[in-house]
Amino acid sequence: MLRSLTPVTLSPCSLAMNCKGKAMFSFLKRFLVLSMITLVSTQLGTLYRIFQSVPSIVTASEDKEYRFVKLNEQGYAISNDKGPWHCVYDRELDIVWLVGRDDESPFDSYWSYSWFNKEHSVGVKERGTCNYNETGCDTSHVQQQAIKRKACNISNWRLPYAEELIALVQTPTKAGGLFIQHAFFPHVQKGDYWSQTHSSRINPSALTHLKQGAVAVSFKHGKSRVLPFRNAAHVMLVADKQALPLSPHQSVLLGKKQSIAYFKN
Template identity: 30%
Template sequence: MRCLHTANKRGHAPAIMVRRSLIGTALVLLSACGGGGGGGSAPAQPPPVVVPPPPHVLAVNSGVAIQGLTGEAVLSFRPALLAAATYPVGMSFTITGATGGIACSPGVDFFVVAASNVSATPAASTTGRLTLDAGSVNRQVDLAICSGAGSADKTLSFAWNDGNASGVASGLLRASASSTLELSKRINDTGITTCASLAAVGLACPQVGLAGQDAELGRDGTAAITGQGGFRVSAFMLTTLPNSSCVQDGVTGLVWEGKTASGLHSANATYTWRSAAAANGGAIGTGNGGVCTGSVCDTDAFVAAANSERTCGFSDWRLPHADELSGIVDSGASAAPTIPAAFANQAAATYWTDSPKAGDSAGAWAVDFNSGAVTAQAKSTANRIRLVRGR
């Protein structure tokens, strides 16, 4: 090896180290030698390009919770993780927009529900950290929303940061006492997470020539962002309320009655459709025509019994509207009943809504959780019920 010197534009002679090929006369550039005069150091090299690690958290869902008269609702903030996330995943959070505490008390709007992998500032529950391992059962930050019949609607801001990425999710605390609050326009998606070709179903998305299928749109369109641990942020956001069997829907804000194996809320109990309300379609319906325990076996009587009992701490239970009940149908379910697994003790059967059938005073609408279809039924039919609360 030897250094050759060539003049540059300014007349200097930087040295270039070359090596003569053993099989020819080609010169191979190796590196810069010292400056003119045979000495000096190599010129400074640019620093290496540092590629930051990918974020573990891709997004955090926004949600709705409806405050109750005596019971506590839950507002959940669940992260969607990178499919190849490296565990443990840590996510810090800060909550603003309402008053936090360590438990419900006068002036407190919410507190962070205790979990082994969630830490929160004890005094205010407004800052904390969620840590996820591959096998973590709890995979979200749950806020217990305190009862507040006299409070107004409030919007929470849930700012998060996993060290590589950050973002803000929102949470709407809808006041139960708000008489001007309209029906929520937020709806669940269908639960369908696969695509179809002209010849088959249950296929991966997308399918060539058949773009824009159900599974590619809306909340279902993010079903592939699953992370680890068997959860997703698409279609449904359901949380069982503390110390109860009732289920909070984080998308719509509605709270659903939990069913049990026996007793007043037995999953097998049936009721005929009866409503003394003016909006009953012109006929009150059939009283006490079902088979149940703990109440007269029609819809009016069961609603009254649940409110008298203050099921899950609430006394504003009602029959769901047809669009509300059909909104918890999981059309992507592989088998009946066609409803998310969070709804325990669900039967593959027909459930009443409060919606009478137009033009038929003897009929009302129901949802079949065997097929997922909305069907018209005679009010004298004995069907099941799952009550709801909220607007």
């Protein structure tokens, strides 16, 4: 004998509870997903800010550009993504470069100088052009200006040796660029730069009748040659440095175990 089957019906209360459960589950799932996205975004943002704030610290041992460290007008090291800067510390050569400017000052990169060593009275006086000496300029003039003004808190400025200037030469990062790290030396001219290394062999040969000259380096061609003392060329001064203690942050910036504040003679 067959029994009749009575259909099971859910009460409105049961249906409502089931719907609420599904809605709650869906809400929790979306909440967890959004929480994970927010957490990951926050962590990535934090890491990005950390790397942005100290790029020179992170890449100090690998980045070739970290060879140079910017110094402000007082001679203090600043992060390489900051400015303005007036000098650059060269970790490879352990010297400070006076960075040329574009401000009509005695250190404007545009000025040119004949080569003259005042101490030994060697060379040719005042055959270059600058705005601070009406009769003409020579390398001793710009050196005296840097010493007198204590550029970057330094007073032992000098012409670089030929080897020091040549060590700045590097392959341009773009076609037609200069053979120097433009990010640190933005106003370098497309011409010759004097070194303090003088020689009796002048190159090119067409000028050998002038007998003596000094080595100059061209960052336009990335080559060196000996020019007559009377030629007008540009100047980039250097200074040997001494370190003074400061904070660990400055120490890391300069890549030294000793903290360094600024340089002086």
